[in-house]
Amino acid sequence: MSNAAVPKAQGRVLPTMNEDGSRRWIRPKPSDGAWLTRRRVVAYLLMVAYLAIPHVYINGKPSIWLNAVRREFTFFGFTFLATDTLLFMLLLGMLVLLVFTFTALFGRVWCGWGCPQTVWMEFLFRPIERWVERGRMGSIQIDRSGSHVNPRRIAKYAIYAVLSLILAHTFLAYFVGVEQLKVWVTRSPVEHPSSFAIMAVTSLLVFLDFAYFREQTCTIACPYGRWQSVLLDESSLVVAYDYGRGEPRMRGTKSRAASAGDCIDCGACVATCPTGIDIRDGLQMECIHCTQCSDACDAIMTSIGKPTGLIRYTSREVLAGGTTHLLRPRTVIYPVALALVFGVLVWQLDTRPMADVTLLRSLDRPFSEESDGRISNQVRIKIANRSNGDRQYQLTVSGVDDGQVVIPVNPFPVAEGANATTSIFVLLPRQGFREGDRMITVRVSDGGDFTADYPYRLLGPRGARATDSASRRDESDDRKENK
Numbered sequence: 220m221s222n223a224a225v226p227k228a229q230g231r232v233l234p235t236m237n238e239d240g241s242r243r244w245i246r247p248k249p250s251d252g253a254w255l256t257r258r259r260v261v262a263y264l265l266m267v268a269y270l271a272i273p274h275v276y277i278n279g280k281p282s283i284w285l286n287a288v289r290r291e292f293t294f295f296g297f298t299f300l301a302t303d304t305l306l307f308m309l310l311l312g313m314l315v316l317l318v319f320t321f322t323a324l325f326g327r328v329w330c331g332w333g334c335p336q337t338v339w340m341e342f343l344f345r346p347i348e349r350w351v352e353r354g355r356m357g358s359i360q361i362d363r364s365g366s367h368v369n370p371r372r373i374a375k376y377a378i379y380a381v382l383s384l385i386l387a388h389t390f391l392a393y394f395v396g397v398e399q400l401k402v403w404v405t406r407s408p409v410e411h412p413s414s415f416a417i418m419a420v421t422s423l424l425v426f427l428d429f430a431y432f433r434e435q436t437c438t439i440a441c442p443y444g445r446w447q448s449v450l451l452d453e454s455s456l457v458v459a460y461d462y463g464r465g466e467p468r469m470r471g472t473k474s475r476a477a478s479a480g481d482c483i484d485c486g487a488c489v490a491t492c493p494t495g496i497d498i499r500d501g502l503q504m505e506c507i508h509c510t511q512c513s514d515a516c517d518a519i520m521t522s523i524g525k526p527t528g529l530i531r532y533t534s535r536e537v538l539a540g541g542t543t544h545l546l547r548p549r550t551v552i553y554p555v556a557l558a559l560v561f562g563v564l565v566w567q568l569d570t571r572p573m574a575d576v577t578l579l580r581s582l583d584r585p586f587s588e589e590s591d592g593r594i595s596n597q598v599r600i601k602i603a604n605r606s607n608g609d610r611q612y613q614l615t616v617s618g619v620d621d622g623q624v625v626i627p628v629n630p631f632p633v634a635e636g637a638n639a640t641t642s643i644f645v646l647l648p649r650q651g652f653r654e655g656d657r658m659i660t661v662r663v664s665d666g667g668d669f670t671a672d673y674p675y676r677l678l679g680p681r682g683a684r685a686t687d688s689a690s691r692r693d694e695s696d697d698r699k700e701n702k
């Protein structure tokens with residue numbers, strides 16, 4: 220199709236798209252400055268932390284470990300099990316409130332300074348691209364050389380592939396642990412095709428993200444940018460162009476009209492923007508508040524003898540001539556809610572027992588009658604070991620002086636962080652169930668920090684002379700009750 224036949228877009232299109240719908244490749248020009256230096260320090264620290272965390276062990280476990288196989292999450296010494304629904308909800312609630320609070324106060328600081336997409340893209344992949352493809356950087360271009368065999372481009376993608384493998388494997392280490400990952404990496408793919416497929420797909424996705432999709436992850440895929448219209452208010456910290464001072468913009472530095480603003484329309488702020496926008500158009504969803512335009516403009520202002528800060532961290536309220544109000548409903552309500560949720564979470568963590576014990580009835584029937592006439596109850600005991608180590612749980616039963624207790628495995632071993640179920644059998648004479656039930660107490664103890672008593676109601680036929688039909692009726696009642 221010829222260009223003439225392509226319909227033109229009406230109005231503004233995505234910064235990563237040309238009017239004819241083709242990809243607009245963004246190659247931001249680096250801008251040295253005070254903010255870049257600070258961001259670089261933060262980015263390198265974050266990179267080291269990302270690569271190191273799976274190798275740092277606390278209490279014998281990786282410091283952050285989303286163990287998908289055992290369905291548990293370890294976070295700096297605290298392990299959450301699949302049964303910790305309340306703790307998970309509190310943790311998630313805290314994260315959401317943290318995002319709300321942080322965004323209300325500091326805008327999209329996370330996007331520009333801490334997000335892995337920005338950190339790796341702007342401080343590793345793009346610098347490598349500039350280094351390898353020297354002479355093609357510093358401008359926004361439409362890339363039309365895709366069909367050419369370009370040695371520099373091949374070298375760049377080869378480096379990207381190696382980096383993607385490293386990043387993807389580190390990412391997987393957060394889920395399977397470094398030891399398991401070593402096993403996967405060193406074994407032949409034929410021996411573990413599914414785990415090899417996971418590694419290959421993850422590596423490919425990372426490669427495609429940084430080699431092809433790039434800033435579109437921020438401008439199209441990430442929901443956080445879309446939330447900012449509701450999370451930010453007029454007093455939130457943003458990177459913004461001082462419209463009152465810069466306008467009316469006038470190109471060049473000579474023969475400037477007295478009414479001209481400080482903006483010389485040099486385009487440096489646009490050329491350096493990693494998402495390809497013009498900050499002078501106002502607050503935009505695509506702006507990740509990275510401050511690159513601020514550094515670029517400060518350099519221009521310095522070179523023409525004007526004060527820096529035409530683009531700076533400020534609030535829209537200040538730019539409109541007002542003052543920033545730190546105390547606003549959202550900056551009070553969010554932190555108070557956050558403190559409350561955090562307090563409950565800490566309290567829950569502090570008071571939670573070192574084991575979760577659940578007593579369950581037999582899957583078959585509530586009780587059965589032995590050949591000698593005694594009534595047998597099977598009690599299933601499910602134990603989740605929360606302690607930092609494997610444990611042997613001693614099981615004892617009280618309240619059955621007239622009967623017999625059979626505990627096939629005692630003490631019962633449960634590995635650290637694992638869930639396991641065992642059974643005990645209580646045999647009592649039929650006369651022991653005059654009212655159709657009987658209370659006993661099961662004590663579970665690991666011989667150390669954890670000992671707890673659990674009352675449990677055994678079921679049996681009503682009265683000493685209960686008939687089989689009465690027993691069956693009781694069983695039916697019990698089933699209904701236990702549903």
Ligand code: SF4
Pocket residue numbers: 460465481482483484485486487488489499515516519529530
């Ligand atoms: S870098 Fe500063 S002076 Fe240049 S166009 Fe942007 S705002 Fe105007």
Ligand code: SF4
Pocket residue numbers: 458488491492493494495496497498505506507508509510511512513
């Ligand atoms: S407009 Fe400025 S702060 Fe926003 S993304 Fe572009 S360079 Fe970064």
